[in-house]
Amino acid sequence: MEIIKTNIEGVVIIEPRIFKDDRGYFFESFSQREFEEKVCKTTFVQDNESKSSYGVLRGLHFQKPPFAQSKLVRVIKGVVLDVAVDIRKGSPTFGQYVSVELTGENHRQFFIPRGFAHGFSVLSEEVIFQYKCDNFYSPQSEGAIAWNDPDLNIDWRIPAEKVVLSEKDSKHPRLKDWQNVF
Numbered sequence: 001m002e003i004i005k006t007n008i009e010g011v012v013i014i015e016p017r018i019f020k021d022d023r024g025y026f027f028e029s030f031s032q033r034e035f036e037e038k039v040c041k042t043t044f045v046q047d048n049e050s051k052s053s054y055g056v057l058r059g060l061h062f063q064k065p066p067f068a069q070s071k072l073v074r075v076i077k078g079v080v081l082d083v084a085v086d087i088r089k090g091s092p093t094f095g096q097y098v099s100v101e102l103t104g105e106n107h108r109q110f111f112i113p114r115g116f117a118h119g120f121s122v123l124s125e126e127v128i129f130q131y132k133c134d135n136f137y138s139p140q141s142e143g144a145i146a147w148n149d150p151d152l153n154i155d156w157r158i159p160a161e162k163v164v165l166s167e168k169d170s171k172h173p174r175l176k177d178w179q180n181v182f
Contacts, residue, residue, distance in 0.1 A: 001031075003038050006098040011084050011116065012039055013100050014072075014109040027107060029074070030132070039111055042070055044132035049076075052122045052129065055164040057156060059119015060085055060145040060172070067138035068114040071131045075102040078127030080120040081157050085145065087175065088115040095175060097154060104128075117145050117175075121156040121163070144172040151175060 004013040016027040036042070052058070060083065063069045073082060085097040101123075102108050112118050120129065147156070147165070151174060156163065 060117035067141035073131040076128040078124035084112040
């Protein structure tokens with residue numbers, strides 16, 4: 001796997017080595033040993049999958065300590081714009097974000113460390129999205145930031161009138177309204 005560093009320390013894009021022939025393709029989607037050598041030491045304890053259609057925007061979600069989560073995300077089918085926002089108070093990149101297009105064709109993965117809010121927008125007709133978490137989900141520790149926070153100014157690459165949100169995701173506060181999350 002090739003590791004592509006981003007402008008925020010610890011947030012990386014992972015490009016797998018893909019072997020193609022006339023039968024199709026093969027790639028190793030995860031190796032604990034290689035991940036620890038090239039990214040960081042962690043143990044993933046939960047895998048999740050979602051299916052969404054064009055315009056769906058999920059996020060920007062995070063888990064508050066002590067239930068914070070790192071995530072390793074990828075797309076099985078379709079196209080998303082995936083976003084990680086630094087919400088670590090005191091971080092030199094607080095309030096900044098990294099975005100990457102993940103597709104079923106490019107097989108890229110995106111690693112989001114603890115201390116980041118995460119979200120994605122669906123750019124294709126349908127998407128199947130998978131992610132690994134290094135801590136178990138804890139409903140009482142949920143946190144989220146408004147997807148359209150003007151201070152973040154994220155271009156989700158979907159017209160605002162076509163964005164499809166859950167009721168919960170339509171009511172999140174702005175980042176500046178959170179106090180001492182991380």
